Amino acid sequence: MPHINLPEGFPGISAGFTYRPETAKPMRELAHILLYEPNSLTSGERELIATYVSLRNDCHFCQSSHGAAAACHLGDASVVEKVKTDFLTAPVSDKLKALLAIAGKVQQDGKLVTPADVDAARKQGATDLEIHDTVLIAAAFCMYNRYVDGLGTWQPRDPEMYAQMGRHLAQEGYRAPSIRQPVGAV
Amino acid sequence: MPHIALPPGLSGIRSAMAFRPETARPLNALVEVLLTGPGTLTLGERELIATYVSSRNCTHYCHSIHGAIAAAHLGGDEALVKQVKTDFTQAAISPKLKALLTIAGKVQQDGKLVTTADVEAARKLGATDLEIHDTVLIAAAFCMYNRYVDGLGTEQPDDEALYRERGRRVARDGYVAVSEEYLGTLATR
Numbered sequence: 360m361p362h363i364n365l366p367e368g369f370p371g372i373s374a375g376f377t378y379r380p381e382t383a384k385p386m387r388e389l390a391h392i393l394l395y396e397p398n399s400l401t402s403g404e405r406e407l408i409a410t411y412v413s414l415r416n417d418c419h420f421c422q423s424s425h426g427a428a429a430a431c432h433l434g435d436a437s438v439v440e441k442v443k444t445d446f447l448t449a450p451v452s453d454k455l456k457a458l459l460a461i462a463g464k465v466q467q468d469g470k471l472v473t474p475a476d477v478d479a480a481r482k483q484g485a486t487d488l489e490i491h492d493t494v495l496i497a498a499a500f501c502m503y504n505r506y507v508d509g510l511g512t513w514q515p516r517d518p519e520m521y522a523q524m525g526r527h528l529a530q531e532g533y534r535a536p537s538i539r540q541p542v543g544a545v
Numbered sequence: 546m547p548h549i550a551l552p553p554g555l556s557g558i559r560s561a562m563a564f565r566p567e568t569a570r571p572l573n574a575l576v577e578v579l580l581t582g583p584g585t586l587t588l589g590e591r592e593l594i595a596t597y598v599s600s601r602n603c604t605h606y607c608h609s610i611h612g613a614i615a616a617a618h619l620g621g622d623e624a625l626v627k628q629v630k631t632d633f634t635q636a637a638i639s640p641k642l643k644a645l646l647t648i649a650g651k652v653q654q655d656g657k658l659v660t661t662a663d664v665e666a667a668r669k670l671g672a673t674d675l676e677i678h679d680t681v682l683i684a685a686a687f688c689m690y691n692r693y694v695d696g697l698g699t700e701q702p703d704d705e706a707l708y709r710e711r712g713r714r715v716a717r718d719g720y721v722a723v724s725e726e727y728l729g730t731l732a733t734r
Contacts, residue, residue: 362664363674375678381582382682385574392567417657461696469695470603477548487549491565494696502689508656509648509681 368541
């Protein structure tokens with residue numbers, strides 16, 4: 360049960376966003392720019408970074424919804440599962456692997472990122488902007504994950520709900536809510 | 546030295562924000578709502594939560610600047626800010642704020658550590674749902690800002706006078722207005 364009186368039927372972050380629209384607006388905008396707007400990293404790659412960080416933070420709602428968005432962008436759910444299990448052996452580029460290594464360190468503590476980590480990513484072709492966005496995506500999901508978990512939000516286990524959310528996020532991005540009305544108990 | 550080519554002459558989150566003004570805008574908008582918007586927690590109390598979380602994340606830039614902003618809101622009481630960083634249970638702050646700092650400290654580690662008992666304790670001391678919500682989100686947001694500042698290897702000056710001076714300005718003018726100084730610099734060059 361949520362720790363505060365959140366609107367019923369709204370799962371995960373949609374409960375926090377519906378409860379407090381003033382803070383939802385910049386939080387949605389940030390996710391939209393980082394994950395959806397055109398960038399030299401594909402949306403699929405950026406959603407994989409978000410999914411990986413949310414997995415490491417053990418946030419069920421975020422790893423499921425962003426995993427579903429990544430699968431939709433990539434047209435392949437098995438890649439998402441492989442990244443979650445062991446990204447080093449997943450069928451993703453060496454550049455993305457180097458960026459995921461940086462994201463994993465930021466998830467623990469930004470101070471763990473070393474010049475060697477950044478050089479390794481650069482050698483695989485990562486630009487400064489891609490490194491910046493990787494750090495900020497990882498940092499931002501340390502916020503979203505804690506927000507979702509810290510309020511004790513409802514985090515359904517139904518994969519179909521996440522699949523629907525993932526399609527919306529992949530097609531529309533984050534400015535408009537993917538959950539507009541209470542979700543029926545399944 | 547920063548890990549990427551951040552604009553010279555700027556430190557901490559300012560250098561990162563000037564590098565990427567598109568993300569700087571929502572980042573500043575969020576902190577503006579949380580720390581300066583209408584609310585029943587005082588501006589000093591909210592800055593103390595931000596300072597405490599940044600101190601637990603050992604992010605020198607953030608706990609110094611937010612500590613300075615908190616002090617500016619609290620009549621210049623730097624000793625109180627220091628006490629909150631060292632051991633808030635012994636600080637001269639309200640029992641309600643102590644209960645909220647306990648929640649913030651758990652969110653800093655992992656949101657799942659917050660218990661019903663933590664929330665009940667805050668409620669018994671008069672905390673509202675909105676205050677609890679904002680405490681959770683301030684703590685979560687500073688886990689982002691701190692990692693952003695540290696993860697890019699930004700310059701984090703040691704000069705206490707610099708933070709004191711900037712802290713007074715942010716306390717007076719707010720985050721968005723002050724951000725125009727360093728975001729504007731980039732736009733005109």
